[in-house]
Amino acid sequence: MKGSAISVRIADFLKEYPPFQFLEIDSLRDLAAHGKVKFHEDGEIVFSQGQPRNQWLYVIQQGRVRILEESDKGELLIDMRGPGDLLGLQGIRTDEPYLYTCRTETETILYGIPRSLFVEYAEKSARARRYLAAYFSLSPAYHWNSYLSEDESPSGEEGLITLSKGGLWEVEPPQTIAKASLVTVTPEAPVRDVARQLRSKRIDCVVVVDEMGLPIGKLTDGHLRDCVVEGTIHPNSPVGELMSTRLQVANPEENIGDLLVKLTRHDTNFLIITEDGTVNSKVRGLISERNLFLQYGRFPSVIGEAIGCAPDITSLRLLRDRLEALILEFLDSRRSLIWLMEMVGVLNRKLNQRIIELVLHSMEEEGLGRPPLEFCWLMMGSGGRNELLIRSAVYHALVYEDPQPEQAEKVTKFFRKMANRVGRAIRQCGFLESPQNVLAHQPGWCLPMSAMKDKFSSFIREPVASHVYAARDAFDFQPVRDEGSFLADQLSEHINRELSINPDFIRHMASDSLLNQPPRTIFSGYVLDQEGIRRDELAIKLHALLPLVDVARVLTLESGSHQPTETFKRLDLASQRTKDPKMRNLLHEASEGFLVSQFARISQGLRSGTDGAVIHPAELEPESRTLLITTFRTILGILEVTAKRFDLKWRD
Amino acid sequence: MARLMERVHKYSRLNSLRLSLESNWEKFRFVCIDSESTGLDPRRDSLISLAGVTVTEGDICLYDEFSIVMPVAYNTSSVTVHGITREAAAEGIEEPEALLQFLDWLADGVIVGHHIQHDLTLINIACERHFGRQLKNVVVDTMESYLTVKDAGGFSNAPEDERYSLDALCDRFNITPHDRHTALGDAFLTAQILLRVLKEAGKLGMWNLEDLHAWYSDELFPYGKG
Numbered sequence: 001m002k003g004s005a006i007s008v009r010i011a012d013f014l015k016e017y018p019p020f021q022f023l024e025i026d027s028l029r030d031l032a033a034h035g036k037v038k039f040h041e042d043g044e045i046v047f048s049q050g051q052p053r054n055q056w057l058y059v060i061q062q063g064r065v066r067i068l069e070e071s072d073k074g075e076l077l078i079d080m081r082g083p084g085d086l087l088g089l090q091g092i093r094t095d096e097p098y099l100y101t102c103r104t105e106t107e108t109i110l111y112g113i114p115r116s117l118f119v120e121y122a123e124k125s126a127r128a129r130r131y132l133a134a135y136f137s138l139s140p141a142y143h144w145n146s147y148l149s150e151d152e153s154p155s156g157e158e159g160l161i162t163l164s165k166g167g168l169w170e171v172e173p174p175q176t177i178a179k180a181s182l183v184t185v186t187p188e189a190p191v192r193d194v195a196r197q198l199r200s201k202r203i204d205c206v207v208v209v210d211e212m213g214l215p216i217g218k219l220t221d222g223h224l225r226d227c228v229v230e231g232t233i234h235p236n237s238p239v240g241e242l243m244s245t246r247l248q249v250a251n252p253e254e255n256i257g258d259l260l261v262k263l264t265r266h267d268t269n270f271l272i273i274t275e276d277g278t279v280n281s282k283v284r285g286l287i288s289e290r291n292l293f294l295q296y297g298r299f300p301s302v303i304g305e306a307i308g309c310a311p312d313i314t315s316l317r318l319l320r321d322r323l324e325a326l327i328l329e330f331l332d333s334r335r336s337l338i339w340l341m342e343m344v345g346v347l348n349r350k351l352n353q354r355i356i357e358l359v360l361h362s363m364e365e366e367g368l369g370r371p372p373l374e375f376c377w378l379m380m381g382s383g384g385r386n387e388l389l390i391r392s393a394v395y396h397a398l399v400y401e402d403p404q405p406e407q408a409e410k411v412t413k414f415f416r417k418m419a420n421r422v423g424r425a426i427r428q429c430g431f432l433e434s435p436q437n438v439l440a441h442q443p444g445w446c447l448p449m450s451a452m453k454d455k456f457s458s459f460i461r462e463p464v465a466s467h468v469y470a471a472r473d474a475f476d477f478q479p480v481r482d483e484g485s486f487l488a489d490q491l492s493e494h495i496n497r498e499l500s501i502n503p504d505f506i507r508h509m510a511s512d513s514l515l516n517q518p519p520r521t522i523f524s525g526y527v528l529d530q531e532g533i534r535r536d537e538l539a540i541k542l543h544a545l546l547p548l549v550d551v552a553r554v555l556t557l558e559s560g561s562h563q564p565t566e567t568f569k570r571l572d573l574a575s576q577r578t579k580d581p582k583m584r585n586l587l588h589e590a591s592e593g594f595l596v597s598q599f600a601r602i603s604q605g606l607r608s609g610t611d612g613a614v615i616h617p618a619e620l621e622p623e624s625r626t627l628l629i630t631t632f633r634t635i636l637g638i639l640e641v642t643a644k645r646f647d648l649k650w651r652d
Numbered sequence: 653m654a655r656l657m658e659r660v661h662k663y664s665r666l667n668s669l670r671l672s673l674e675s676n677w678e679k680f681r682f683v684c685i686d687s688e689s690t691g692l693d694p695r696r697d698s699l700i701s702l703a704g705v706t707v708t709e710g711d712i713c714l715y716d717e718f719s720i721v722m723p724v725a726y727n728t729s730s731v732t733v734h735g736i737t738r739e740a741a742a743e744g745i746e747e748p749e750a751l752l753q754f755l756d757w758l759a760d761g762v763i764v765g766h767h768i769q770h771d772l773t774l775i776n777i778a779c780e781r782h783f784g785r786q787l788k789n790v791v792v793d794t795m796e797s798y799l800t801v802k803d804a805g806g807f808s809n810a811p812e813d814e815r816y817s818l819d820a821l822c823d824r825f826n827i828t829p830h831d832r833h834t835a836l837g838d839a840f841l842t843a844q845i846l847l848r849v850l851k852e853a854g855k856l857g858m859w860n861l862e863d864l865h866a867w868y869s870d871e872l873f874p875y876g877k878g
Contacts, residue, residue, distance in 0.1 A: 004719055005831045006705065006840050037712035039847040062826075107826070112711065 007032035010111055013061060017084035020059075022127040031113045031121065037061075038110040046087060046102035046110065053098055056112035058087040063108025064626065068101045074585050077592065080105075080627055105626075182286045184209045187216065187240025194219060194239050204288055205270050208243045213282040215272050217243030251277025252284060261342050263289055264304045307350045313358065316351060317429045320391065323347055327389055328606045337599050341566070345386030351429065352377060352422075352480040359421045363414075372411050375400035376487035377422065377480040380438060381473035385549070385565045389602050392541075392611040393432045395473045396423070398440040399452045399487050411448070419446045432611065436470040445474075449487060453494045460498040463508040472512065475553060476565045496561050506558045510646040513550030514639055518543045518632040527617055541613035544597040544628070547635050548590055551642055555587075568594045583641065590638045593631035600624050656752060660783045663755040667788040671760070673862040677850075680861075681716075682707040682792070683761035684846060686838040687771040694773040698722075699747065702754050702775070703835035705843050706761060710850060712843045718757040719836045720750045748782045751775070762861070763791045763869060766818045766842045772869055787869040790861060794821070794845045797853070797864040804863075806852040821845050 011028035014020035020028055038058070040046060046058065049070045060083050067087075069076045081087060087102050087110070122128040183206045185194055194206055198221055208217040219239055227233040233242055250262055250271045262271055273285035303323050310316045327344065330336055356377060364370060381395030382388040398419045403411040423433075423441035433439055440446050447455065459468040475495070479488040499505065519527045519538065526534040538544075552570035556562060559577065564570055568591045575587035600620060605612020617625065643650030671680075685704035691697035703719040705712055723744040744750070754775075765771055768791060776786040795816045802810060814820070818841060822829045827844045831837025853863060 004717055005834055005836045006714060006717065009830050010714070032714060033717070034715045036714055037844070037847075038710070039844070039851065041851060 004033065007035075010035065014059065014111070017059070019122060019125075019128040022125045023121050024125075027121040027124075031117060032111070034117055035111055035113040038112055040104040040108045040110065042104055042106050042108075044104050044108075046104065046108075047098050049099065049101040050097050053088065053096070055115055057089055057115045057118050058110040058112050060085050060087065061109040061111050064105040065108060066103050066105050068103060069099075070101055073581050073588075075101075076585070076588060077630070182207060182283065184213075184283060185219075185239055186211070187243070188238045190236050191224070191233055191239055191242060192235035195224060195235075198224070205286060206239075207272055207283055207286055208239055209283055215247055215249070215274060215279050215283045216240075217245045218247060218270060218272065219243045220270070247272055247279055249274050249277055249279055250287065251275070258339060259287055261339055261346065263287075264343060265346050267304070267308075304347055304350055307347065307354050310354055310358075313355070313425045313428050316354060316425075320351060320429050324390070324606060327602070331599070331603055331606070337595055337602070338568070341386050341389065341598075344389050348379065348383055348386075348388055349478075349480050352379065352426070355422055355425045355429070356418075356481065359418055359425060363418065363421070368414065368417065371400075371418070372407065372414055373401040373403060374484045374487065375415060375418075376484035377440065378477040378488060378491075379480055380475075380477045381434060382476075384473070384476040384478045385567055386478075387567065387598065389598075390605045390611050391429070391431045392613065393434050394426055395434040395436075395438040396426070396440045397438065397445040397447075397452070397474065397477070398422075399491065400448055400484075401487065402448045402450050408448075416441075416443065416446055434473070436473070438471055438474050449490060452491060456491070456495050457498050460495070460502045460505045463505055468508070469512050472509070472550065472553065475557065475562050477562075478565055492562060499557055499562075500560060506554060507646045507648070509550075509557060510554045510642055511648050513547060513554055514643055514648060514650055516542050516546045516550075517639065518547065518635045521629050521632065536616060536618065537614050538617050538628075539613065540597055540601045540615050540628075541611075544631060544635060545594070545601065547639060548594045548597070551590070551638055552594075554642065567591075586634065586637050586641065589630075589634045593634045596624070596627040596631045600628060656748060657783070659752045659756065660785070663759070664785065664788070666760045670788065670868065671762070671790050671861065673790065673866050674860050676859045677762070677861050677864065678854075678859065679709065681759075681761040682764045682843075682846060683758055683789075684764040684839045684843040685718075685758075685768075685771065686765060686835045686842065687774060688833075688835050689770075689774050692770070694770065694777060697774070699750075699774050699778055701744075701835045702750065704757075704839045705836070707764070707843050707846055707850075710847065712840070712847065717836070718754065720745055720753055722747050722750045747778060751778055751782060755779075758787075758789065761789065762866070763787070763789045764794060764842060764846050765791075766794045766821075766838070766845065768793045776870070789869050790866050791869045792846075792861070792864045792866045794842055794849060797849050797866075798845070800863065800865040801849055801853050801856065801858060804856050804858060806856050818842070818845075 007029045010032035011025055014028045014032070015023075015025060020031075023031075036056070038046075040063070046065065047054075049068075060081055062083055065081045065085075065087060066077060067081060081102075088098065183197055183201055183203055185197070185206050185208055187208050187210070197206060198204070198219075204222075205218055205220045207215055208219065210216050217240070219242060223244060224233075224242070227242060246268075248262060248266045248268045248271050250259055250273055252273055252275070259271055263269070269289040271287040272279075272283055273287060274283055275281035303319055303326065307316065307319050310319060323344065327340060330340055360371065376399050378384070378397045378399060379388075379394070380397060382392065383394050383396065388394070398415055400411065400415050419440040423439055427433060438445055444455070456474075458466045459471060459474075463469075477488065477491075479485040519535075521528050526536055527538045528534055548571070549567050552567040552574070553562075555574040556564070556570045559574070564573065571587050571591035571594060575584045575591065578584050578587065600615060601612040604610075604615040604619065617628075620628065640650060642648075683704055683706050685702065687702050688700040689697045690700060699722055701719070701721045704717070705714065706716040707713070708716075721744040723746065745753070763772070772787065772791065779786055798807070798816065798821065801807065810824070814824070818838065819829060819832070821827075822841055822845070825845060825848050827841060829837075829841060831840070849864070853859070858864070
């Protein structure tokens with residue numbers, strides 16, 4: 001099929017964008033020839049949430065469109081779409097009404113193509129199918145399995161779930177991956193039969209289920225092999241005697257990012273999918289790391305494993321370099337930022353753990369002995385908030401059990417030495433250090449429990465005299481290791497208690513958080529401040545991230561606890577707590593705004609090899625630019641509200 | 653010939669009840685067309701190609717598109733403008749059949765074109781020659797309708813010294829002039845201009861054909877009986 005001049009033009013446009021790039025050019029011309037062209041001025045509704053879906057799928061040819069969620073809270077911005085982006089794709093086969101409202105923000109031209117014809121062509125292309133599966137899994141509105149379950153649920157009355165088509169790159173013919181499905185056995189099954197199944201079905205793991213179909217164990221290829229080598233198993237023994245009962249489960253709603261985080265956090269190769277994500281419901285699928293690995297090529301959990309057994313600091317540094325390359329690769333939207341922050345949080349903790357292990361090992365070898373008391377290494381600042389994606393400044397502290405007076409000197413000496421070495425190793429891994437010296441290798445931040453409590457008490461009771469402004473980041477801490485984490489818990493309790501009896505402290509913190517303000521807008525590559533002065537640099541850390549981090553901390557401390565520590569979670573929780581609908585909206589937008597700013601910072605920082613504290617607005621993608629402008633307004637709004645709430649002076 | 657005339661009659665029947673120029677245009681099928689001819693003199697030159705695309709309820713319907721090429725002696729200058737090669741033209745469809753296919757597709761749609769008079773004259777002359785009658789559809793010229801809407805207060809941010817050629821309006825509306833000087837390409841550009849004009853007219857409450865400066869295609873022609 002040749003196609004008319006118009007459909008040839010449209011096909012040429014479409015083929016620049018996924019998933020159309022995966023379709024044959026003739027298919028694209030046919031789609032175009034059956035399509036239509038729509039024109040919208042700015043501020044027009046393309047379709048409304050709840051409206052029945054029509055037969056069209058829209059592709060933006062030019063212009064910008066806002067995706068909005070309408071609720072009783074008002075309108076929430078879900079996404080911004082530009083040229084090449086799809087509108088109205090949501091679950092291909094279903095005819096449920098539109099989930100969101102689409103409103104144009106500029107003059108917009110849309111290509112409408114018939115949904116049914118698009119599905120027909122997309123089904124024929126393995127890569128388009130996979131792209132769509134990923135599209136649904138990575139988009140906030142869809143769950144990773146929705147496409148599969150409505151599309152071609154594998155045989156079996158429950159519709160078993162496998163991660164068969166969830167990847168972005170074609171690495172194996174789709175049929176091969178699609179067949180890698182769940183195999184279940186009963187605990188009575190002889191090991192020999194199970195081994196046969198493992199071999200014939202070319203799988204790495206079977207799930208052992210009880211008569212109700214609930215998971216009770218798993219048996220992996222590797223475990224079976226070990227048992228054979230150790231001679232601890234007879235081929236006729238029931239698998240129930242051999243299986244591992246340490247199960248990590250996930251629910252069918254979790255997206256690929258969540259699954260990656262789980263695999264990494266639990267150091268496991270398999271996740272069992274059950275109906276409700278607990279072991280008390282039926283097994284519905286099995287996710288294997290290998291399966292995911294095939295989808296993603298390189299993989300964070302592999303780095304996690306490598307960190308755990310790195311022989312020295314140099315290799316740790318190389319691994320952290322690799323992680324940064326990986327972040328850049330995965331950072332394709334601010335949605336992926338959420339799980340990336342969590343993932344990198346897990347890996348940063350692992351890195352710190354390994355550094356501590358290496359340091360303790362070398363100290364022991366030098367005859368300095370083992371730690372005389374339990375201790376807890378605290379990551380503070382962006383590390384404590386799980387926001388340390390780029391190796392910008394670290395904040396940390398070391399707290400240990402109170403020593404007996406007679407051993408105090410020895411204990412102090414040991415932990416200071418340890419803190420010095422750990423601090424140096426972190427530096428060697430490429431991290432910058434807190435300019436306020438909130439660092440464990442500073443004597444003031446390497447303290448026994450009671451002294452650390454006193455330190456926080458004086459921050460809270462005498463904020464001015466104790467210069468709490470320079471130590472704000474210390475309130476965002478989390479322990480690096482599980483051992484000794486009770487010390488972090490004790491410190492948390494102490495802080496919360498102090499907060500409850502010193503309410504004035506919150507007001508002081510609130511006042512400190514008003515110091516940094518965002519610019520007014522970004523216009524043709526320049527940042528404009530309120531005086532209209534143009535700059536070609538945007539100090540995004542100081543003027544967008546910091547105010548949000550500070551306000552989020554104030555709101556969380558005000559609620560009586562310093563947890564959670566993640567800024568976007570703090571803002572979201574504050575949004576859920578408030579009864580004022582306007583405030584709720586503003587806080588939710590601020591949470592989004594944090595992600596927008598963090599996304600801009602991280603992606604530009606990683607690309608330019610800086611810490612991203614200062615970015616160049618001219619290099620921003622149009623979408624990021626627009627969202628940042630909105631974010632500036634949100635920040636101003638939230639600072640204003642904060643000032644009002646605590647009766648503080650704001651903007652002279 | 654009898655079968656040909658049957659098809660002509662079918663077209664005529666469809667257009668026997670003329671649309672009132674006072675009717676509301678919202679649901680109408682606008683048929684944006686353009687033609688290419690051997691030259692600019694309607695008495696001497698003839699059609700080379702006819703093409704168009706429709707606009708219904710504010711959307712350009714690519715599934716309702718038309719394009720046809722007629723055989724022509726390769727001896728004029730305009731073919732280089734339109735880029736139709738000797739071979740393509742030689743393989744074309746004879747004028748009467750091409751016109752009938754065009755009439756089938758046109759049906760009772762509202763004809764739209766930019767500077768449409770020239771195209772209409774050529775089509776009418778050809779129809780008169782083969783079938784003894786002319787087009788009877790309602791016609792909207794995008795330039796005229798643009799000006800009418802502008803006079804009524806629309807397009808308020810239009811520049812002072814505006815020009816109204818197809819290229820100028822494309823430029824003004826930020827429409828990329830792809831495939832300029834092919835019949836289908838120009839018809840598509842015209843359709844894109846029409847979308848803007850209809851949108852603006854709607855905002856001003858100009859819902860009647862008359863408001864778009866519409867007229868009947870068999871009126872006002874000096875060359876009618878050729």
